[in-house]
Amino acid sequence: MRRPMRFATVLPVVAALLAATACSSTPPAAENKTLKIVYQKSDSFTALDTVMQDAKKEFEAANSSVTVNLEPIQANDDDYGTKLALAQRSPDTAPDVFYEDTFKVRSDVDAGYLLKLDSYLEKWDDWSRFNEAAKAAGRADDGGIYAVPLGTDTRAIWYNKAVLQKAGIAVPWQPKTWEDILSTARAIKASDPSVIPFNMYAGKGTGEGTVMQSFYELLYGTDSTLYDEKEKKWVVGSQGFTDSLAFLKTLYDEKLAVSPAEALDANVWKKVFGEWFPQGKLAATVEGSYTPSFWQKGGAYEWAGYEQEMGVAMFPSRNGQEPGGVSMSGGWTLAVGAKSKNAELAFKFLTTALNKKNALAFDVNNSQIAVRTDVAAESSYLSANPFVKDVSELVKVTHYRPATADYPRISTAVQVATESVITGKQSPEDAAAEYDATVRKLVGDGKVLER
Amino acid sequence: MTIRRYLRLLPVVPSVLLLLVFLLAPVAWSFYASFTNAALSGRAARDPQWVGLENYVRMFSDDSFPLAAWLTVVFVAASAVLGQNVLGLLIALLMRRSRKAVSSWVGTAVVAAWILPEIVAAFAAYAYFNRDGTLNQMLALFGGKGPDWLYTFPLVAIILANTWRGTAFSMLVYRAALADVPQDVSEAALMDGAQGWQRLAFITLPLIRSSIATNLMLITLQTLAVFTLIWVMTAGGPANASTTLPVLAYQEAFKFGDIGYGTAVASVLIVLGVVFGAVYVRLLREQKP
Numbered sequence: 001m002r003r004p005m006r007f008a009t010v011l012p013v014v015a016a017l018l019a020a021t022a023c024s025s026t027p028p029a030a031e032n033k034t035l036k037i038v039y040q041k042s043d044s045f046t047a048l049d050t051v052m053q054d055a056k057k058e059f060e061a062a063n064s065s066v067t068v069n070l071e072p073i074q075a076n077d078d079d080y081g082t083k084l085a086l087a088q089r090s091p092d093t094a095p096d097v098f099y100e101d102t103f104k105v106r107s108d109v110d111a112g113y114l115l116k117l118d119s120y121l122e123k124w125d126d127w128s129r130f131n132e133a134a135k136a137a138g139r140a141d142d143g144g145i146y147a148v149p150l151g152t153d154t155r156a157i158w159y160n161k162a163v164l165q166k167a168g169i170a171v172p173w174q175p176k177t178w179e180d181i182l183s184t185a186r187a188i189k190a191s192d193p194s195v196i197p198f199n200m201y202a203g204k205g206t207g208e209g210t211v212m213q214s215f216y217e218l219l220y221g222t223d224s225t226l227y228d229e230k231e232k233k234w235v236v237g238s239q240g241f242t243d244s245l246a247f248l249k250t251l252y253d254e255k256l257a258v259s260p261a262e263a264l265d266a267n268v269w270k271k272v273f274g275e276w277f278p279q280g281k282l283a284a285t286v287e288g289s290y291t292p293s294f295w296q297k298g299g300a301y302e303w304a305g306y307e308q309e310m311g312v313a314m315f316p317s318r319n320g321q322e323p324g325g326v327s328m329s330g331g332w333t334l335a336v337g338a339k340s341k342n343a344e345l346a347f348k349f350l351t352t353a354l355n356k357k358n359a360l361a362f363d364v365n366n367s368q369i370a371v372r373t374d375v376a377a378e379s380s381y382l383s384a385n386p387f388v389k390d391v392s393e394l395v396k397v398t399h400y401r402p403a404t405a406d407y408p409r410i411s412t413a414v415q416v417a418t419e420s421v422i423t424g425k426q427s428p429e430d431a432a433a434e435y436d437a438t439v440r441k442l443v444g445d446g447k448v449l450e451r
Numbered sequence: 452m453t454i455r456r457y458l459r460l461l462p463v464v465p466s467v468l469l470l471l472v473f474l475l476a477p478v479a480w481s482f483y484a485s486f487t488n489a490a491l492s493g494r495a496a497r498d499p500q501w502v503g504l505e506n507y508v509r510m511f512s513d514d515s516f517p518l519a520a521w522l523t524v525v526f527v528a529a530s531a532v533l534g535q536n537v538l539g540l541l542i543a544l545l546m547r548r549s550r551k552a553v554s555s556w557v558g559t560a561v562v563a564a565w566i567l568p569e570i571v572a573a574f575a576a577y578a579y580f581n582r583d584g585t586l587n588q589m590l591a592l593f594g595g596k597g598p599d600w601l602y603t604f605p606l607v608a609i610i611l612a613n614t615w616r617g618t619a620f621s622m623l624v625y626r627a628a629l630a631d632v633p634q635d636v637s638e639a640a641l642m643d644g645a646q647g648w649q650r651l652a653f654i655t656l657p658l659i660r661s662s663i664a665t666n667l668m669l670i671t672l673q674t675l676a677v678f679t680l681i682w683v684m685t686a687g688g689p690a691n692a693s694t695t696l697p698v699l700a701y702q703e704a705f706k707f708g709d710i711g712y713g714t715a716v717a718s719v720l721i722v723l724g725v726v727f728g729a730v731y732v733r734l735l736r737e738q739k740p
Contacts, residue, residue: 082705085491104492111496205688261582261602264689405493409707425690 033342034067035349038087039099040080041072044270044300047293047366048099048150054361055353062352066345076266077101078207088113091339096346097353100335102137103208105147107405108335109140115336116144120347126355126372133395134371138333147333148354151368154327154394155213157313158291159284160277164311167191167283174313176320178221178247185256188283196276199257199285202248203419205266210415212328212401213286218244220399221317221326224451226410227402233449234410236436243318245421245428252422260422274301277310286315289391293367296385312390314397327394330401331368369395406443413438478721485715491708499711506715515691516716519699523675523723526610526695531674534614536667539621543629544651546622558622565619573683576612577601580684605685605693612680617673621666628662629655661735668731675724696720 037056041049049072056068073083081104087093088111100108108114117138121127127135130149138147161171167188175181185197200214219226224240227233235241251257262268269287273294276282278301293299295306314325334353336346352358356374363370364384369392370376382388401407417435420426426434440448485506489499510516542561546554564572579585580600587597600608632655640650656663678697681687687694687702694702696716704713 078706082491082708085496085708086705089491089496107492110494111490111492113492113496203688205686259599259602260689261599264602266686408492409709412707419688419690423690 032065032067033345034069035096035342035346036069036071037097037349038071038073038084038095040077041074042076044273044294045366047362050365051353051358051362055349055358059349059352063345063348068349071095076207085111085113088337088339094337094339096337096340096342097350098335098337099150100147100333102147102149102331102333103401103403103407105138105333105335106140106403107408109142109146110405112338114140114146115338115340115343115346116146117148117336117347118144120336120344121145121148124351126351129356129372129374131371131373131376134331137331137371138335147335148350149331149333149371150354150359151363151366152329152331152371152395153289153369154329154391154398155217155286155288155315156327156391156394157284157315158277158287159311159313160280160282161309161311163188163192163195163280163283167195172311172313175316176324177316178218178318180316182250182256185251185283186254189254189256194281196258196282197256197284198251199263199272199282200248200251201263201268201286202252202257202415202422203260203264204412204415205264206268207266207415208330208411209269210418211411212330213288215244215248215414215418216328216399216401217286217315217326218247218318220328221315221321223321226414227404228449229402231449233447234406234439234443235451236439236448237432238451240318241435242428242432245417245431248418249421249428260424263422264419270301278303278306289369289387289394290367292385292387293365296367298365307386310387312387314394323397325394325397327398328401329395329398331371406447409442410439413442481714481721482718484710485712485718487711489710489714491705491710493708495711496708502711506712509712510715510719515694515699518691519694519696519716520719522606522693523695523720525606526613526677527671527674530610530613531617531670532667534610535617535621535670535674536663538614538618539623539666540625540663542618542622543625546626547629561622562619564616567616569616569679570683572616573612573680576608576615576680577684580608580612601685602689605689609681609684609693612684613674613677616680617670620673621670624662624666625659628659632658664731664734668728668735671727671731672724675720675727696723 037052039048039052049070052070052072056070059068060066073080075083080099081101084095084098084100085108087095088108094113100114105114127148134149134152135145137149137152138145140146157175159171159173164171164173164184168191169184169187173184175184181198188195188197200217201210202214203210206213216226219240222238222240222243224238225235228235248257252260252263257263258268262271272282272285272287273291277285278295292306294301295303315327316325317323334350336343336350340346354372356372359370359372360375360378360381362368363375364381367385370378370381375381401411413435416438417426417431420431420434421428436448484499486501486503487499488495488502488505490496542557546557549557567575577584581587582599582602584600586600590597598604636658637650637654640654645653676697677695678701681693681695681698682701685693687698697720700713700716700720702713703709703716707713
């Protein structure tokens with residue numbers, strides 16, 4: 001009977017061990033609360049980290065019994081979204097306050113990840129300083145507000161003046177139609193074949209960048225659209241979709257853009273900002289209004305000459321039809337976790353991180369378009385870089401992504417279509433047909449609109 | 452004394468429990484999730500629904516699944532069964548005849564690729580096959596201009612990389628096996644006038660059959676699960692040309708947030724592994740009369 005005795009003593013220990021790993025940590029004592037803040041940080045994106053560090057100091061000074069745990073996730077946009085979603089699946093790992101892409105807000109509200117903020121916002125004086133379009137960025141299908149924007153952005157053509165001038169093109173350059181872009185690009189290629197004349201992202205490698213900084217500028221400049229907001233249906237079978245793919249095919253087939261192999265590299269944008277523009281190897285591309293944040297002092301690819309050497313132009317609609325140009329807007333928000341045990345405090349931290357001082361610092365350092373009217377009026381914001389005025393004006397022609405729960409998968413279907421076209425796997429017609437089939441499969445025949 | 456017999460099993464209970472919790476439970480969960488529409492976001496994340504065989508039906512009507520399954524088979528056959536296995540055996544045979552210095556140098560070089568962490572090996576392979584990489588730089592020295600390997604021949608590149616990385620294991624297994632082959636049998640065959648290749652085919656290989664089967668089973672299962680190497684080198688691209696089943700499962704589950712479909716792909720992979728395992732185990736059993 002010796003053996004069972006020994007194991008009678010061992011078993012409880014094992015059971016205790018198992019229990020310890022299975023159980024959650026004990027809830028923090030009332031007088032010493034902690035807040036978990038999750039956001040994105042990368043080698044080329046540290047502006048938010050700086051703001052969060054400042055907000056932590058400010059908040060802890062004002063609330064001595066609270067500890068703020070900053071937990072930045074080092075990843076690109078796509079992987080950040082995945083890691084955040086995984087963390088939110090369990091109350092033990094879910095953050096109290098987190099950085100959330102506007103286009104995921106509705107989908108994540110459906111998933112029950114975000115706390116409804118309406119009752120908190122009522123008591124926050126600064127909320128009235130946010131402009132109306134920005135307030136809508138955090139609104140879900142039920143009409144409630146679930147997230148507060150940090151800033152917004154627009155997309156434009158960025159071009160290297162010296163490279164254009166060398167090819168005999170007058171600056172400032174403003175193409176009026178798609179054909180203008182092609183003829184200019186061909187002229188640049190003819191004058192110097194080593195230069196990439198006009199790059200537009202394509203394929204799954206650049207993820208959301210492929211649609212936001214390339215395909216949608218094309219699609220929304222035709223008479224078509226991705227999603228009919230009135231009918232709440234996805235548009236399929238449109239000529240505009242096929243034409244947009246055909247335009248990308250022309251760019252890649254005539255080698256006016258980078259090689260397809262380079263385009264599919266998820267890091268191609270780093271070369272755009274870090275090498276090709278500063279070294280005069282790229283004439284023009286479509287990129288976000290945050291572009292100067294990479295080049296300004298303290299940015300990931302500091303380039304003193306960008307203010308003089310770079311120019312910005314509106315992306316034209318297909319035939320120059322009204323309103324003459326296209327832009328896309330997105331932006332990021334801060335939100336409070338639905339499972340937060342200290343929702344009141346979490347919202348208080350959110351307001352600290354988004355107060356005028358911190359919002360101004362973020363908008364300037366990350367070249368964001370301000371959403372707070374008091375920040376937008378600050379002279380340090382207006383003079384942050386020479387392009388603030390130009391890119392802010394694009395708000396007039398801008399479009400927003402349909403931020404429905406289905407959107408992320410539809411976006412991927414668009415990326416797949418562009419990849420098939422630039423690699424020559426499918427013709428624009430076939431790729432568009434496959435996109436239509438995928439959309440029907442994803443949302444069902446009842447939610448598509450043949451056009 | 453049946454009680455005694457059961458009590459005797461008590462010491463293994465903790466380890467069995469741990470195995471159940473940490474090994475079998477994830478597999479069981481994966482099978483369960485593959486019958487639901489579990490997702491990372493959207494309504495299905497809050498309240499996953501049982502959807503029966505929907506994910507599996509979709510899998511077989513989806514073009515990317517048969518392609519991924521085929522690429523996985525090619526990848527395993529070419530890089531494990533042919534590449535690692537044959538190359539490992541060849542090196543082990545040659546090492547027996549070579550000088551000690553040569554054999555230890557070769558051994559170190561081959562094993563070096565194997566002891567690298569997978570992520571480091573993957574980056575090394577990426578740097579080698581990249582369009583401005585080592586391979587093309589070497590070709591340029593001789594005036595050649597190499598293609599963009601990862602784009603033009605993605606499958607060939609990952610097969611070569613996996614062969615490079617995994618050959619050491621087969622080499623070590625075969626070195627140990629060959630050391631056990633009794634010298635006198637081989638000498639007897641030599642006396643009977645057997646050629647070198649005849650001694651290899653009729654004496655050496657039959658004697659190390661069980662090592663061959665064990666080795667094949669281990670490297671097949673390992674290669675079936677290769678993910679990091681492919682993800683770093685090509686991320687499954689271009690246009691799915693190097694998307695094997697583990698890459699497809701990851702993309703579906705974590706890129707597109709469709710946990711249900713991703714786990715369905717993973718479940719098929721598990722079944723595939725079990726089938727391979729069963730075949731090899733049978734081979735092993737048959738040769739011990």
